[in-house]
Amino acid sequence: MDFFNDKHVEAAKDLIYKMADDQLIIGHRNSEWTGLGPILEEDIAFSSMAQDKLGQSEHLYNLLHELGEADADTVAFTRNENQFHCCHLLELPIGEYDFSLIRHFLFDMAEAVRFEMLVESSYENLALLAKKFKGEIKYHTMHANTWLQQLATGNEESKARMQNALNEAWPLALGIFEPGDSEDVLKEASIFEGEAVLEAKWLEEVTALLNKAGLTIPAGVTAEYGGRKGKHTAHLQPLLDEMTEVYSIDPTADW
Amino acid sequence: MAKVDTLYNESDIRNFLKEVKDPEIPPISIVDLGIVTKISVTDQNDVHVTLTPTFAGCPALKIMEDLVIERLQKLDDIGEVTVNTSFETTWTTDMISEDGRKALLQHGLAPPKQNVGYMELDVLSDTPCPYCSSRNTMLKSPFGPTLCRSLHYCNNCKQAFEGFKPV
Numbered sequence: 001m002d003f004f005n006d007k008h009v010e011a012a013k014d015l016i017y018k019m020a021d022d023q024l025i026i027g028h029r030n031s032e033w034t035g036l037g038p039i040l041e042e043d044i045a046f047s048s049m050a051q052d053k054l055g056q057s058e059h060l061y062n063l064l065h066e067l068g069e070a071d072a073d074t075v076a077f078t079r080n081e082n083q084f085h086c087c088h089l090l091e092l093p094i095g096e097y098d099f100s101l102i103r104h105f106l107f108d109m110a111e112a113v114r115f116e117m118l119v120e121s122s123y124e125n126l127a128l129l130a131k132k133f134k135g136e137i138k139y140h141t142m143h144a145n146t147w148l149q150q151l152a153t154g155n156e157e158s159k160a161r162m163q164n165a166l167n168e169a170w171p172l173a174l175g176i177f178e179p180g181d182s183e184d185v186l187k188e189a190s191i192f193e194g195e196a197v198l199e200a201k202w203l204e205e206v207t208a209l210l211n212k213a214g215l216t217i218p219a220g221v222t223a224e225y226g227g228r229k230g231k232h233t234a235h236l237q238p239l240l241d242e243m244t245e246v247y248s249i250d251p252t253a254d255w
Numbered sequence: 256m257a258k259v260d261t262l263y264n265e266s267d268i269r270n271f272l273k274e275v276k277d278p279e280i281p282p283i284s285i286v287d288l289g290i291v292t293k294i295s296v297t298d299q300n301d302v303h304v305t306l307t308p309t310f311a312g313c314p315a316l317k318i319m320e321d322l323v324i325e326r327l328q329k330l331d332d333i334g335e336v337t338v339n340t341s342f343e344t345t346w347t348t349d350m351i352s353e354d355g356r357k358a359l360l361q362h363g364l365a366p367p368k369q370n371v372g373y374m375e376l377d378v379l380s381d382t383p384c385p386y387c388s389s390r391n392t393m394l395k396s397p398f399g400p401t402l403c404r405s406l407h408y409c410n411n412c413k414q415a416f417e418g419f420k421p422v
Contacts, residue, residue, distance in 0.1 A: 041396040041406065048398035055312020059342075128342040132311055135347065135422040139397045 004123075008189045011182030012123055013067055015192055018085040018180070018228055019114070020060035024076055025086040025236075026107060027053030028243050032094050045143055046100070052136050059129055066125070077247040081237045082230040089172035091227070091236040095165075098158075101151070102165040105144035106173040106206065112137045113201045122190040145209055152213035159214070166210070167218050174199075174223030259332040265294045268302055271330065275322045278315045279401045280419075282358040285319055289350025292341070301334035302327055307346045310402040310422075316340060348421045360385055364404065365418035382418045384409035392416075 004012070030050035037043025061072035069075055089107060094100045115137060118130035151158040177199035186192040210217055226232070246253055272291055273284045285291055285306070293305035304323050308316050320338045327336045348367035351359070356366040365385045379394040382405075389411035396406045397420065405420040 041398070044400070044406075045396055045398040048402055051312040051314075051402055052310065053312070055310065059311050125342075128345065129311075131345050132308070132342050135345070136310060139420065143397055 004189075007185055008191065009067055011180075011185040011189070012126070012191055013064060013069065014085075014180045014182050015186060016060050016064050016067075016126065018087075020057045020064065020075075021084050021086040022090055022107075022111075022176075023053045023057035023060060025084070025239065026090040027051075027057060028239060029090060029092075029094055029100075030104075033100065038097055042097075049104075049140055049143070052140070056129075056133050056136070059132075063125055063129065073247070073251075077244045077251075081232055081240060084230065084232065084236065084240075085228050086232075086236070087172070087175045087178065087227040088224050088233050089169065089175060091233055091239060092172070093235055096161070098151070098161040098165040099168065101144065101147050102162065102169045103173075104140070105148050105209075106169055107176065108137060108140040108144050109206050109209075110173075110176050110198065110202045112141050113205065114198055117193055117198060117201075120190075121192060126191070148209065148215075149213050152215050162213070163215055166215055170218045171221045171224045174221065175225055175227060177202075178223070178225040178228040180228060259300050259334075261300075261330075261332045262298065263296050263300055263302070263330070263333070265296060268294050268296060268304070268327065271326055272304070272323065275319065275326050278318050278322075279403075280359070280362060280364065282362045283351075283355050285323070287352040287355030287358060289352065289355070290319070290346055292344040292346075297334065299334045300330075300332055302336050304336075304338045305341050305343075306338060307342060307344050308340060309346050312402060346422075348419065351419075359419055363416065365407065365416060367419045367421035369421075379405055379407070379418065379420065382407055384412060384414070385416055385418075386414055387412040 027050045030046045030053060033043060033046035034050070035043065037046055057076070058072050061075050064075065065071050089103055112134070115130040115134040119127055119134060121127040121130065148162070152162045153159070177195040179195050183194045187194050207217065269286055269291065273286045275285045277283050277285060277288055288309070290306050290309060291304060292307045295303045306316070306320065306323070320340070323338050324336050327333055349369050351367070359366045363385050365382045368382070379397060381390045382392055382394070383390050384392050387409060389409055391410045392407050393410065394405065395408050395415070399406045399417050403419055405418045407416050407418055409416060
């Protein structure tokens with residue numbers, strides 16, 4: 001990391017921690033549809049996306065390991081709730097399928113823009129991962145948008161369900177972009193342009209697709225922040241308890 | 256220094272690695288799949304192989320690393336064999352060789368379209384059927400039994416088939 005000073009390393013860690021935690025937590029939530037999907041193809045879709053997200057989180061944790069943090073398993077399985085930096089949107093239970101689909105759409109559209117931006121990062125190893133993930137996420141956004149358009153223009157019930165799910169998810173989705181403490185440092189070092197730029201680009205893209213689907217973005221909504229700073233909803237701890245169950249019994253278990 | 260009777264070069268090693276198959280798609284070798292991005296051999300026959308993942312979450316990657324080591328360690332006079340994974344070369348389906356594409360087709364998997372830089376929604380929609388070659392097919396789901404496959408249906412021969420999805 002020759003171009004990095006300590007300040008840059010800390011800022012990069014902040015950014016990567018929140019990305020890795022987002023991937024791990026949504027990966028776990030997606031896997032909860034395994035065996036329960038409304039149709040076989042959807043069961044497979046959410047299971048595949050879970051696998052992609054978990055794989056991506058592992059590579060991001062490996063990057064943190066290169067920057068001096070503990071190894072991937074230790075970081076993923078031994079931290080307390082208040083040491084996680086995922087946004088609230090992802091820790092919520094899967095709910096009904098409409099909520100899972102809307103969350104999937106709103107979050108993955110943000111991921112796609114984030115990876116696109118990070119391909120240009122001065123932090124080369126992060127840029128290489130972003131380039132790889134960018135190729136994978138296009139299938140996730142394609143899946144999300146296909147269902148969004150289909151269900152929002154289906155019948156009265158499906159349209160109402162999608163609108164209600166959007167109303168519920170929107171303030172949480174805005175929480176994805178909760179600014180970190182190191183936005184200026186990341187920008188100054190050309191590591192990442194920052195959450196505000198990401199949010200503006202995301203808003204433009206999702207607005208166009210939601211309009212096309214005939215859905216209305218709720219107005220006058222306050223973003224739900226806290227996740228990036230380690231303050232979480234009541235739903236995260238039970239998820240962590242379940243996720244770390246095997247590891248807690250036997251940290252050397254292989255599965 | 257130990258004397259070695261047989262000295263291997265990069266191309267020898269590459270040929271041996273053609274015997275290492277992708278555990279999820281056994282007819283295709285890791286060389287034809289395009290994931291072997293670097294091979295270096297020292298004058299003591301120490302070999303280092305670099306692999307690039309097809310998908311970040313590919314569970315077969317670790318197995319393939321082990322298979323590389325297992326195959327090369329069987330060679331006479333071989334030195335130390337090491338393998339690492341690196342994203343330095345980003346794998347794309349364009350890196351699958353002609354032989355690899357043929358192997359996919361024989362396995363009943365539609366080979367990926369080439370040079371798909373930015374994917375539009377319809378990129379998977381007219382994937383040629385591996386059974387009857389018809390392009391009158393439709394995408395059922397971009398997600399299949401493994402991360403690298405998609406599900407399709409052929410309107411011509413009325414069969415479901417899988418494709419290797421372009422990345």
